[in-house]
Amino acid sequence: MTATFSKTLAERIEDLLPQTQCTKCGYPACRPYAEAIAAGEANYNQCPPGGAEGIARLAALLGKPDIPLDTTHGVERARPVAVIDENVCIGCTLCMQACPVDAIVGAAKQMHTVIAGLCTGCDLCVPPCPVDCIAMVPVTGERTGWDAWSQQEADAARARHDRRGARLERERAEAEARANARQAARAAQAEQPVRETPQAQAATPTPTDDAEAKKRAIIQAALERARKKKEEMAQLGSGPKNTDHVSAAVQAQIDEAEARRRRLGLTDDANASHPDKGDEP
Known part of the structure; x- marks a missing residue:
């Protein structure tokens, strides 16, 4: 048993179009134009x-009269091929992006060239070129329209156009997926400190805490050494000299140091700024 598939009117119209994908008809490609005719x-x-x-073919399919070409969309002509002046090309890739059948090869900031056998003569690469280095050169002599084009060439051009469309759609989807992944990663990074900050603050000392603890330890060690030295001097009958008649400037320095020690919680007695007073009755 052989399965048969009937084509829609739009598909049958599309089969009769030259598939140059030139957009001269006012539609973005041959398929949308065929759908518009069918509708x-x-x-x-x-x-x-x-x-x-081409008009005669469509008229026969549609059962309508043969009418002249609407020249507001262009004129019938010999088929041209795009030629790039490689000495002027700056490698901007705009022509490659405009070509509907991937007939131009090259890379960014490198010379481009047209594969003549794939070019449909659509002219779409000419307007975006910023240095006017693309010329459309007629290659079919006096032959115009379908006389300058074959059904085999039309079928190949349609296949290349469809492959290009599928590739662009795949690249858009991949780019969107990468953008979504980056956005998700940024959102996760933004949320991570909020979730972990309480535990991190409780478990891990900050650099400021480390520095403060080190400072306290150094001061405490100095105080301990001073206390031991004082005890040793007392046992030998020697004490600090000139503690009763210090100058106002020196006493201000002593008071400032004592205030700093109190802020740090390192004072050992109420008379630390006047060590000799601890011996008074």
């Missing part, structure tokens, strides 16, 4: 590359 939204005489023979 009665566009006339069947808007395709300059198909020319008079």
Whole structure:
């Protein structure tokens, strides 16, 4: 048993179009133009590359009269091929992005070239070129329309156009996935400190805490050494000299140091700034 599939009217119309994907008909590609004709939204005489023979083919399919080409969309002409002046090309890639059938090869900031056998003569690479280095050169002599194009070339051009569309859609999806992944990673990083800060503060001392603890330890050690020295001097009958008649400037320095020790919680007695007074009755 053989399965058969009937084509829609739009698909049958598309099969009769030259597949140059030139957009001269007013639509972004041959398929949308075919759909517009099938829906009665566009006339069947808007395709300059198909020319008079293309109109006749569509008229026969649609059961309508053969009418002239609507020249507001362009004129029937010999098929051209894009040629890039490689000495002027700056490698901007704008022509590559505009080509509907991937007939231009090159890379950013490098020379581009057109694969003549793949070019449909659509002209779409010319307007975006910022240095006007692309020329459309006729290559079919006096032959125009379908006389300058074959069904095999049309089928190959449609296949390349469809592959390019699928590739662009895949690249867009991949770029969107990468952007979403980056956004998710940034959101996770932004949330992580909020969740971990309480535990981190409780478990891990900050650099400021470490520095303060070290400072306290150094001062405490100095005080301990001074206390031992005082005890040793007392046992030998010697004490600090000139503690009763210090100058106001020296006493101010002593008071400032004592205040700093109190802020740090390191004072050992109420008379620390006047050691000799601890011996008074």
